[in-house]
Amino acid sequence: MTPIDLILEGVGRRFTTPGGALDALKDVRLGIPWGTMTAVVGRSGCGKTTLLRLIAGLDSPTTGTIRFASRHGGELDRDHVRFGMVFQEPRLMPWLSVEGNVAFPLVGRFGRAEISRRVDGALEMTGLTDFRSAMPHQISGGMAQRVALGRALAYDPDVVLMDEPFASLDYFTRRVMQREVLRIRQRTGKTFILVTHDIDEALAMGDSVVVLRDGEVAGTFHVPHLLDDSIHAELSQIKREILMSIGEV
Amino acid sequence: MYNGFMNRAKGDQIGYENYDPDPRRATSGSPVLWGPGAVIAGALLALWWIGSRMGLWTSYILPSPSAVGAAFLDLVYSGRLREHLLSSLTRIGMGFTMSSAVALPAGILMGLRPRLRRAISPLLEFMRHVPPLALLPLLILWFGIGEGSKLAVIALASFFPAFINAMEGVMGCDRSLVEVGHAFGLSEREIIGRIVLPYSLPYVLAGLRLALGYSWRSLIGAELLAASSGLGYMIQDAQAMSRPDVALVGIFVIGLVGIASDGLFRVITSSLLVGRRWGDDAH
Numbered sequence: 001m002t003p004i005d006l007i008l009e010g011v012g013r014r015f016t017t018p019g020g021a022l023d024a025l026k027d028v029r030l031g032i033p034w035g036t037m038t039a040v041v042g043r044s045g046c047g048k049t050t051l052l053r054l055i056a057g058l059d060s061p062t063t064g065t066i067r068f069a070s071r072h073g074g075e076l077d078r079d080h081v082r083f084g085m086v087f088q089e090p091r092l093m094p095w096l097s098v099e100g101n102v103a104f105p106l107v108g109r110f111g112r113a114e115i116s117r118r119v120d121g122a123l124e125m126t127g128l129t130d131f132r133s134a135m136p137h138q139i140s141g142g143m144a145q146r147v148a149l150g151r152a153l154a155y156d157p158d159v160v161l162m163d164e165p166f167a168s169l170d171y172f173t174r175r176v177m178q179r180e181v182l183r184i185r186q187r188t189g190k191t192f193i194l195v196t197h198d199i200d201e202a203l204a205m206g207d208s209v210v211v212l213r214d215g216e217v218a219g220t221f222h223v224p225h226l227l228d229d230s231i232h233a234e235l236s237q238i239k240r241e242i243l244m245s246i247g248e249v
Numbered sequence: 250m251y252n253g254f255m256n257r258a259k260g261d262q263i264g265y266e267n268y269d270p271d272p273r274r275a276t277s278g279s280p281v282l283w284g285p286g287a288v289i290a291g292a293l294l295a296l297w298w299i300g301s302r303m304g305l306w307t308s309y310i311l312p313s314p315s316a317v318g319a320a321f322l323d324l325v326y327s328g329r330l331r332e333h334l335l336s337s338l339t340r341i342g343m344g345f346t347m348s349s350a351v352a353l354p355a356g357i358l359m360g361l362r363p364r365l366r367r368a369i370s371p372l373l374e375f376m377r378h379v380p381p382l383a384l385l386p387l388l389i390l391w392f393g394i395g396e397g398s399k400l401a402v403i404a405l406a407s408f409f410p411a412f413i414n415a416m417e418g419v420m421g422c423d424r425s426l427v428e429v430g431h432a433f434g435l436s437e438r439e440i441i442g443r444i445v446l447p448y449s450l451p452y453v454l455a456g457l458r459l460a461l462g463y464s465w466r467s468l469i470g471a472e473l474l475a476a477s478s479g480l481g482y483m484i485q486d487a488q489a490m491s492r493p494d495v496a497l498v499g500i501f502v503i504g505l506v507g508i509a510s511d512g513l514f515r516v517i518t519s520s521l522l523v524g525r526r527w528g529d530d531a532h
Contacts, residue, residue: 008290056432091425095447104435107443155433 002021002043004158010064013050026215037192039206039248041199045216046227048195052163056083082154086162088138090144092136098147099132105155122154125184159191199242203235219245289317312494320494336478342397345464345494352411381405399471405469407460414456418449454518465507
């Protein structure tokens with residue numbers, strides 16, 4: 001894993017629709033430091049997923065650049081940065097077992113022993129060791145999302161990108177998964193970017209919260225991790241400011 | 250970039266939620282209900298036997314079950330049935346293999362290359378609607394009365410089911426799974442080999458199964474018109490010799506061999522798709 005800071009400079013994405021041009025993102029300027037969890041929030045259609053897709057390289061910006069600055073010095077080409085993507089839906093290969101899905105990004109890149117080591121590690125980290133032989137249709141939605149997370153982690157990415165990964169889960173499973181991701185993040189020290197529409201989730205998980213509004217960055221908030229009771233008042237204040245940025249207050 | 254599905258109408262894709270890798274459903278229709286099926290077959294046989302005994306029709310129109318049974322035994326002991334059956338099966342094996350060897354790569358290629366598909370589809374649509382037997386006179390002129398024309402009929406008949414299913418399987422590949430491949434940096438070749446082809450496998454196998462049935466039907470047609478061996482020829486010869494009992498033996502053998510070959514194909518495809526869906530229990 002290479003320590004990388006992500007730098008977005010004037011990133012924009014314009015889509016051509018039958019109704020005319022649509023700017024999904026406009027002049028986004030962001031710095032995402034290595035080893036942090038950045039939550040991106042905003043209303044539906046504000047450009048959250050587009051931003052994530054641009055960072056992942058699944059789409060290209062119309063304007064601006066995304067740079068990857070190595071902390072060892074210099075900049076890295078996108079091809080040298082590994083991204084682990086967790087989508088809103090698990091998107092598991094239905095013909096592969098849990099183990100096969102976790103190994104999916106590794107096959108053809110590593111030897112059998114290394115794949116086995118990584119898969120064992122990812123399964124252990126996501127609590128799926130006992131279900132390694134199960135097929136996707138045999139496991140619950142929460143477990144399937146854990147498999148998707150395990151698949152991303154087994155890849156040992158430099159950056160983990162999560163696109164509303166808990167949106168389709170029920171309240172209890174979502175809470176469990178949130179705790180699990182925080183635990184994994186602490187254990188691995190990787191950079192996480194979490195797209196969510198849930199401000200409480202963003203505040204609970206993120207080191208910083210980026211608010212998108214109509215394709216533009218409406219605000220960036222540092223989330224304090226205080227250990228005393230003042231955290232509640234502080235978070236309430238930040239939440240109020242985030243809601244104001246979104247235009248809810 | 251893989252874009253085989255790009256030209257499909259919105260909502261026309263086979264999504265992940267619709268993916269059904271169950272070989273029992275993907276490669277077969279309704280399972281044969283052997284219990285009720287046997288009762289119906291037994292009832293028909295009884296009616297046939299009673300009607301024959303009561304002289305409701307002449308043996309020339311429909312010989313009795315016992316006469317057909319006797320003809321069957323005669324054909325078995327004389328070795329003629331084995332000879333005709335082997336002849337037909339050899340043609341099927343050769344024609345089906347030849348056809349599949351071309352149809353599968355062509356279908357996959359068309360599924361992956363929409364521009365090529367658009368360019369060739371008018372010709373393919375035209376060919377698809379021409380029954381292979383309608384081409385038989387031309388095929389005889391081109392390949393002679395021997396094996397060539399019959400193999401060509403089988404190949405033509407079985408080509409389109411295998412071709413179209415392979416193409417549809419590739420085109421219907423779930424776009425979100427392809428995106429997973431892109432997200433993990435897989436090359437186009439890897440995406441095709443590790444996502445598109447495995448996804449389309451049940452469709453490909455269903456197409457091959459259909460193709461096998463089509464080739465069997467077309468072979469009998471070709472043998473009825475121009476052959477000196479095979480089950481179709483045996484039936485045609487029986488008609489010329491006024492032997493409806495032999496013709497019925499031929500019809501029964503065709504049906505039974507068809508069921509047997511289909512069952513064998515199902516066993517093979519099930520073993521290929523094994524593990525894709527076992528049990529229905531969710532943890």
